[in-house]
Amino acid sequence: MPDIDDVRAAAARIAPFVHHTPVLTSTSLDEWLGVHAFLKAEHLQRTGAFKYRGATNAVQSLTATQAARGVAAHSSGNHAAALALAARTRGIPGYVVMPDTVPAVKRDAVVAFGATITPCENTPESRAETLAEVVERTGAVEIHPFDNDQVIAGAGTAALELMEQIPGLDIVIAPVGGGGLLSGTSIAVHGVSPETRVLGGEPLRADDAARSLATGTLQPPLPPTTIADGLLTGLSERTFTILREHVEQVVTVTEEDIVAAMLMIWERAKQVIEPSAAVAVAATRAAHLGGARVGIILSGGNVSFPVAGRPA
Amino acid sequence: MPDIDDVRAAAARIAPFVHHTPVLTSTSLDEWLGVHAFLKAEHLQRTGAFKYRGATNAVQSLTATQAARGVAAHSSGNHAAALALAARTRGIPGYVVMPDTVPAVKRDAVVAFGATITPCENTPESRAETLAEVVERTGAVEIHPFDNDQVIAGAGTAALELMEQIPGLDIVIAPVGGGGLLSGTSIAVHGVSPETRVLGGEPLRADDAARSLATGTLQPPLPPTTIADGLLTGLSERTFTILREHVEQVVTVTEEDIVAAMLMIWERAKQVIEPSAAVAVAATRAAHLGGARVGIILSGGNVSFPVAGRPA
Numbered sequence: 001m002p003d004i005d006d007v008r009a010a011a012a013r014i015a016p017f018v019h020h021t022p023v024l025t026s027t028s029l030d031e032w033l034g035v036h037a038f039l040k041a042e043h044l045q046r047t048g049a050f051k052y053r054g055a056t057n058a059v060q061s062l063t064a065t066q067a068a069r070g071v072a073a074h075s076s077g078n079h080a081a082a083l084a085l086a087a088r089t090r091g092i093p094g095y096v097v098m099p100d101t102v103p104a105v106k107r108d109a110v111v112a113f114g115a116t117i118t119p120c121e122n123t124p125e126s127r128a129e130t131l132a133e134v135v136e137r138t139g140a141v142e143i144h145p146f147d148n149d150q151v152i153a154g155a156g157t158a159a160l161e162l163m164e165q166i167p168g169l170d171i172v173i174a175p176v177g178g179g180g181l182l183s184g185t186s187i188a189v190h191g192v193s194p195e196t197r198v199l200g201g202e203p204l205r206a207d208d209a210a211r212s213l214a215t216g217t218l219q220p221p222l223p224p225t226t227i228a229d230g231l232l233t234g235l236s237e238r239t240f241t242i243l244r245e246h247v248e249q250v251v252t253v254t255e256e257d258i259v260a261a262m263l264m265i266w267e268r269a270k271q272v273i274e275p276s277a278a279v280a281v282a283a284t285r286a287a288h289l290g291g292a293r294v295g296i297i298l299s300g301g302n303v304s305f306p307v308a309g310r311p312a
Numbered sequence: 313m314p315d316i317d318d319v320r321a322a323a324a325r326i327a328p329f330v331h332h333t334p335v336l337t338s339t340s341l342d343e344w345l346g347v348h349a350f351l352k353a354e355h356l357q358r359t360g361a362f363k364y365r366g367a368t369n370a371v372q373s374l375t376a377t378q379a380a381r382g383v384a385a386h387s388s389g390n391h392a393a394a395l396a397l398a399a400r401t402r403g404i405p406g407y408v409v410m411p412d413t414v415p416a417v418k419r420d421a422v423v424a425f426g427a428t429i430t431p432c433e434n435t436p437e438s439r440a441e442t443l444a445e446v447v448e449r450t451g452a453v454e455i456h457p458f459d460n461d462q463v464i465a466g467a468g469t470a471a472l473e474l475m476e477q478i479p480g481l482d483i484v485i486a487p488v489g490g491g492g493l494l495s496g497t498s499i500a501v502h503g504v505s506p507e508t509r510v511l512g513g514e515p516l517r518a519d520d521a522a523r524s525l526a527t528g529t530l531q532p533p534l535p536p537t538t539i540a541d542g543l544l545t546g547l548s549e550r551t552f553t554i555l556r557e558h559v560e561q562v563v564t565v566t567e568e569d570i571v572a573a574m575l576m577i578w579e580r581a582k583q584v585i586e587p588s589a590a591v592a593v594a595a596t597r598a599a600h601l602g603g604a605r606v607g608i609i610l611s612g613g614n615v616s617f618p619v620a621g622r623p624a
Contacts, residue, residue, distance in 0.1 A: 270356055
């Protein structure tokens with residue numbers, strides 16, 4: 001399992017490549033949330049999401065020999081673009097397995113970063129089989145989107161920065177899907193400040209992490225149906241183990257909560273965040289944290305706005 | 313006419329009340345625009361628009377006797393909220409004349425800031441008559457949204473900050489409606505750096521400023537029909553005179569240009585700006601400024617997103 005030293009090492013390793021993102025505040029948001037909120041703006045990270053930190057740490061950690069034949073992953077979301085740019089930055093091939101159902105805008109981003117897309121069916125089995133074929137054929141190293149110590153340590157660097165930017169936070173909260181961000185966040189926060197509470201935010205319609213922590217047993221994800229499409233995945237044994245050690249509670253929120261929080265951030269803070277990031281904001285409100293100083297990881301901002309006359 | 317000393321005095325006067333807004337950059341935006349763009353983030357200003365600077369300067373410039381009976385304006389847009397908050401901040405009454413057709417969200421903002429709304433018909437005559445009645449009845453001082461030296465000087469403080477934040481800009485560009493922002497911007501820019509070029513951006517469908525500067529004669533606005541609803545107004549003699557002295561050209565852009573620029577800022581820079589602000593971005597692209605260092609005033613970010621199930 002990664003520890004705070006791994007997060008610090010990751011921060012040093014990725015510093016030349018990633019943005020040191022700002023922390024944003026909003027008076028009207030504070031009134032709405034009932035806390036003093038400090039928004040760690042990972043939607044302003046390169047590729048529009050915190051995922052670039054973990055992908056960069058994993059790619060830059062490879063030896064030259066390991067890296068030479070490239071890196072590969074299956075992803076229909078932010079990990080795909082993050083890995084593509086991380087590979088291009090190191091000057092090695094990137095391979096992404098994506099279902100045909102992924103919107104053109106997301107495929108275009110991966111292609112623009114120079115990665116090769118291999119299409120697959122939109123099933124877990126097809127993704128895994130297609131990725132195995134790609135790895136077999138190319139010799140690329142698989143970089144899992146969250147079940148990977150380097151990816152987790154890289155993800156934790158956002159919270160490490162936040163703890164340096166805003167000392168004395170009472171609580172830090174991050175969204176949870178596969179658990180990579182929340183794992184890295186919790187390791188970083190407790191490595192710097194053991195007394196700071198770490199919470200997760202999760203859609204009620206994809207609440208396997210909340211159920212896993214509540215029961216003490218890793219619960220499989222039920223078929224999720226949430227607008228927060230970055231949080232559809234279930235925990236791994238690795239992330240579950242980390243969360244059990246560091247995370248006090250995972251707060252679940254409804255779809256209506258998520259949309260309301262997203263609109264608050266769009267319309268009041270004037271920041272474009274994606275629904276998955278809004279989950280952490282919604283959870284902050286739902287948890288009734290009464291005046292606490294709360295750090296919120298805005299995990300990403302990749303949204304396509306439907307506009308009349310523009311192809312999807 | 314206000315000069316650079318007035319802008320500097322305004323900056324000192326309003327400093328305790330306004331946000332010193334950041335300057336944002338985006339690599340992908342630079343590629344799209346073909347310039348090095350520095351975005352002055354007035355959408356992050358209080359009330360979500362640069363208008364708060366001018367309203368605050370005007371309100372804070374009043375003597376105690378003048379201020380005591382309050383301030384008044386007609387506005388269906390950002391000046392309404394700006395004046396309402398500026399009045400509340402000084403502890404005096406605010407009066408806003410607004411047509412009934414204004415969306416509830418805009419009325420709510422004015423009411424939340426403690427101002428009194430007087431409804432009117434959606435015609436220039438009704439607005440002027442209703443405002444005259446309010447001023448007559450209350451003794452409030454009218455604060456015009458742009459045809460006012462203090463408002464212009466206050467608006468110019470955004471560009472003054474920008475010139476301090478990013479020295480050596482080749483060009484500064486701002487949107488033009490009534491011309492208050494572009495007037496203040498041009499005075500500030502040339503007061504600091506006479507060699508920096510100042511351009512305006514204007515919707516082709518509301519192009520009275522472009523026609524006025526091109527012909528050298530103040531042209532009346534034709535009935536405008538643009539998505540950039542902050543730029544419907546025509547110039548005044550005051551703003552026309554300032555623009556003739558300081559502004560090299562007003563670049564016109566189509567509605568499609570405006571929407572494309574707005575989506576670039578939303579989706580790539582992850583910043584919520586309103587169509588009027590996007591006009592300056594679109595004009596930067598349309599002007600083909602080849603590698604120049606360009607400051608762009610993002611004038612505001614007040615957008616209501618239509619979401620299923622939410623009242624308008």
